[in-house]
Amino acid sequence: MEDDLEEQKVAGHRGKGFVKSTPAGNKSKPVASEVRKSVEPGFTGSPDGWFDDAAFKKGLIADFTHKEGGDYYFESYSNFYIHEEMLKDKVRTESYRNAIEGNPEAFKDKIVLDIGCGTGVLSIFAARAGAKHVYGIDNADIVHYAREIVKVNGFQDTITIIQGKVEEIALPVEKVDIIISEWMGYFLLYESMMDTVLYARDKWLNKGGLILPDRCIMKVAAIEDEDYKNKKLHFWDNVYGINMSCLAAAAFVEPIVDSVNHEAIVSTVDSFIEFDLNTIKVADLEYATKYSVKMKREDAIHGIVTWFDIVFGGMKNEIRFSTGPFGEYTHWKQTVFYFDGSYDVGRGDILEGSIACKKSKDNFRACDIKVSFHYIPPPDCGVEPHSQVLQYKLR
Numbered sequence: 001m002e003d004d005l006e007e008q009k010v011a012g013h014r015g016k017g018f019v020k021s022t023p024a025g026n027k028s029k030p031v032a033s034e035v036r037k038s039v040e041p042g043f044t045g046s047p048d049g050w051f052d053d054a055a056f057k058k059g060l061i062a063d064f065t066h067k068e069g070g071d072y073y074f075e076s077y078s079n080f081y082i083h084e085e086m087l088k089d090k091v092r093t094e095s096y097r098n099a100i101e102g103n104p105e106a107f108k109d110k111i112v113l114d115i116g117c118g119t120g121v122l123s124i125f126a127a128r129a130g131a132k133h134v135y136g137i138d139n140a141d142i143v144h145y146a147r148e149i150v151k152v153n154g155f156q157d158t159i160t161i162i163q164g165k166v167e168e169i170a171l172p173v174e175k176v177d178i179i180i181s182e183w184m185g186y187f188l189l190y191e192s193m194m195d196t197v198l199y200a201r202d203k204w205l206n207k208g209g210l211i212l213p214d215r216c217i218m219k220v221a222a223i224e225d226e227d228y229k230n231k232k233l234h235f236w237d238n239v240y241g242i243n244m245s246c247l248a249a250a251a252f253v254e255p256i257v258d259s260v261n262h263e264a265i266v267s268t269v270d271s272f273i274e275f276d277l278n279t280i281k282v283a284d285l286e287y288a289t290k291y292s293v294k295m296k297r298e299d300a301i302h303g304i305v306t307w308f309d310i311v312f313g314g315m316k317n318e319i320r321f322s323t324g325p326f327g328e329y330t331h332w333k334q335t336v337f338y339f340d341g342s343y344d345v346g347r348g349d350i351l352e353g354s355i356a357c358k359k360s361k362d363n364f365r366a367c368d369i370k371v372s373f374h375y376i377p378p379p380d381c382g383v384e385p386h387s388q389v390l391q392y393k394l395r
């Protein structure tokens with residue numbers, strides 16, 4: 001393009017002179033003979049001969065191409081980008097590093113199990129913290145890279161990477177002293193990987209052993225979110241002149257995973273459930289608990305936002321991080337549940353109700369979530385209380 005302009009300048013801005021108009025629909029199309037076919041060796045003949053799979057795989061430790069009929073969950077973790085995103089989440093990865101490498105007395109000479117090791121990052125933190133041996137397990141193809149990373153960094157004698165499902169593999173040792181894992185999903189429990197961590201705990205963790213992280217606290221607050229909610233709702237009214245408003249309801253049955261500005265928080269924050277990984281059972285992951293928040297200012301509220309905080313305790317230096325709107329960005333963002341309409345609230349008004357979460361029947365990695373919203377203004381203020389109960393699916 002720039003070359004063309006240069007040429008035009010030299011030619012003295014003549015343009016093209018007379019151009020005959022082409023009738024609409026009859027614009028000149030390139031004919032096959034005008035396509036500049038390559039005659040370079042390797043680019044001619046039948047398409048089957050163009051791509052050399054063996055040569056492609058040669059430069060790679062594992063081929064991440066999705067195979068038809070594979071397990072979608074593990075295939076997604078076989079993809080390189082998902083690991084890049086997690087590693088670049090500084091709040092997440094630095095918290096794990098600080099919890100592990102900041103507590104060398106807890107790790108010294110210990111046998112460590114890394115559940116879902118991915119690239120092997122946590123296994124290497126544990127080895128650097130002085131572990132005697134680390135077993136990293138993952139079912140995804142990323143393990144081929146984990147092994148190479150372990151070797152290149154000189155930990156091949158301390159870290160053993162095992163490919164397979166945690167529920168199916170055999171460990172070379174009977175018990176371990178510490179379990180580390182980064183298993184958290186959106187809304188904490190999405191993906192149901194905590195089940196796997198509890199399975200490993202019950203099978204392999206020594207009595208009195210450490211499980212890291214060991215506490216998760218889920219929190220909730222009411223938010224003002226008119227602009228975003230309206231945009232989401234009314235987008236479907238007129239899509240390139242087409243009324244698609246029947247899709248608006250579908251957009252609201254899924255909670256929205258996105259970053260919420262802390263200024264949108266109108267109420268106090270309530271913890272609606274806390275999990276202690278030392279003692280919790282898989283059955284406890286399906287829960288129905290109460291919440292109650294109090295408005296801190298006059299505003300309109302459109303829904304609730306939820307998030308979780310993570311604690312690495314039981315060691316000399318406790319480490320915590322939050323995935324909430326008051327902390328730094330994490331890839332978990334927050335999870336927003338819109339209710340129907342909005343409430344004009346005053347300072348001191350209450351929003352309370354229940355939050356129930358269970359695994360979906362048709363996909364155990366998805367969550368069925370039911371929330372009740374009871375808006376309670378002060379008595380005798382002329383505004384009636386109002387209630388609604390809504391169901392959502394995180395899938």
Ligand code: SAH
Pocket residue numbers: 074077078083086087115116117118119120121122137138139140142164165166167181182183193196
């Ligand atoms: N520990 C890494 C990766 C965390 S992502 C890091 O912190 O960066 C979670 C990993 O757990 C994924 O790679 C996934 O493939 C693995 N995983 C989940 N469930 C598993 C199971 N049941 N058996 C084996 N690996 C599992």
